[in-house]
Amino acid sequence: MKVIAIVGPTAVGKTSLSIDLAKRFNGEIISGDSMQVYRGLDIGTAKVTVEEMEGIPHHLIDVRDIDESYSAADFQKAARQAIQEISQRNKLPIIVGGTGLYIQSLLWDFKLGSEGEPEDDSLREKYEAFAEKNGNQALWKKLQIVDSLAAEKIHYNNRKKIVRALEVFELTGHSILKPKDRPKKLYDSFLIGLNTDRAVLYQRINQRVDLMVERGLLSEVEMLAKNPNVQAAQGIGYKELFPYLAGDSSLSESLEEVKLHSRRYAKRQLTWFHNRMSVHWFDLVQQPELITEIEETLADWLADDTSDFCR
Template identity: 50%
Template sequence: MAKIVAIVGPTAVGKTALSIEIAKRFNGEVISGDSMQVYRHLDIGTAKITPDEMAGIPHHLIDICDIHDRYSAAMFKQQANQAITAISGRNHLPLVVGGTGFYLQTLTNNLALGQDHFDAQSARIRQHWHQLAEERGASYIRNCLAKLDPVAEKNIESGNLRRVIRALEVIEKTGRRFSDQPRQESPNDFLLIGLTTDRPVLYDRINRRVDMMVKDGLIDEARWLYDRGGADLPAGKGIGYHEFYPYFAGEYDLDTAIQKVKQDSRHYAKRQLTWFRNKMTVHWFDLVGGRNSPEQINELVQAWLIK
């Protein structure tokens, strides 16, 4: 049985910095638990860690896909488990770090998703829902999911029609809600550390992070993705990108696009907190607000490692 630390929480709350500190202290390697950081060239909008920030700590499941590739929770679970085995084999501590709730739940709760592939049944189901989306609009499809599985619908980011259809496909194929997939006992031992802070403080950090992303070149990065068909790509559905497409098309101004990125990011942070609190057993800490210290987290990790 491998011991794994998972650092979870909403965007802009300091997960990356904490992961580096713990990795240095306990000889760790980081596995990204972010569904967008797998894509090459999408660096600013995904808040991807830079080589300097890595501080020599090995990182896994970052920059492993092209923007035209599909990536799924089933693929993440398989590749993360492979990385855990390799890291543990080197007597290092695996650290899974990220905010994509369903990916992390899939790994820590060992959800039985099966293989994510295009068999005949899957193709028929997906074609059906895509056709309905063209005829009645994406909001109609989302409302269908909300009726069948309101928990899953609330935790899928705005504009991500592919994930909505994927959830509907799983429901139709398994007869179970997407948010309530069967689980098996995990063969590993996870310690889940969650970072949070007061909502106004978090929202202010998110707003300032978006401003910094814009200053660092987010608009050019979003334009690069848009020019390569981003509106129709799985990689192009992420927050920080799809909000700029109407601006590029002349449908509204730049300030409106930036405000939409901030709004979507705040809403996503709220959904992230709801997911982690309702779906996973987490030890919560507030480093931003000063209610807790990194040393308290280090002591928790140390005590857990020697159990």
């Protein structure tokens, strides 16, 4: 079963490329973004509009209310089902997103969760008591010290998962997310990575933030500020503006925080994809003509029937 994934940092044109390739190769798009699942969060997540879709079906967008949680395991299950259904329609599944864990857990047999790990009620009670006294973020920082892999992937307000991760680490000495064996590839996948020069990327990120404000970002922030402890409220582009609404900072100061955190996130995204996956990289920002090379490469790959993967 053939699957294309378009990955890379924010603001490099993944959405535009996905639409072009879906039209060219009879595809449907699966969002691999951890924030675009939330209804009503359109501007701050740079969610694709109906007009931009150009009639191409999109999946896993607007599937959660803002007070609901969403995990890599949720995405893995839903996206694999979407891939199956799209393929059965003789369409090409195209995954688009910058959330590295989502892409990796989908395309490989990547185990999420703690099945088969030992349990200890007393340890669980100890960490629950610590969280009650010191707060969820203090508990998360404790996890970050002993198991940075798990801390990177578990939201600091998800106390249940943090407690379980600490419990497993103390009992076994290894991360709750550490794969027991090298994960195998589940699909015949081709990964396209988009990137550009860092200075250009950072300029595009800064401009995107300013444009989001012009389009009404603050209305979405105000909606989330009514319930700032939900998972959705911790997304970059939202949490940084809460101090402005509270009168604790100016709008320009808060927007600089959004831009700073967005740039840092882009750097983390690139590090993930460079270190963990085999990606074919292109710079369409400065060399838009490379789309011809991408299309020709994909056409050859799609025509190749020598793969051992089932179709």
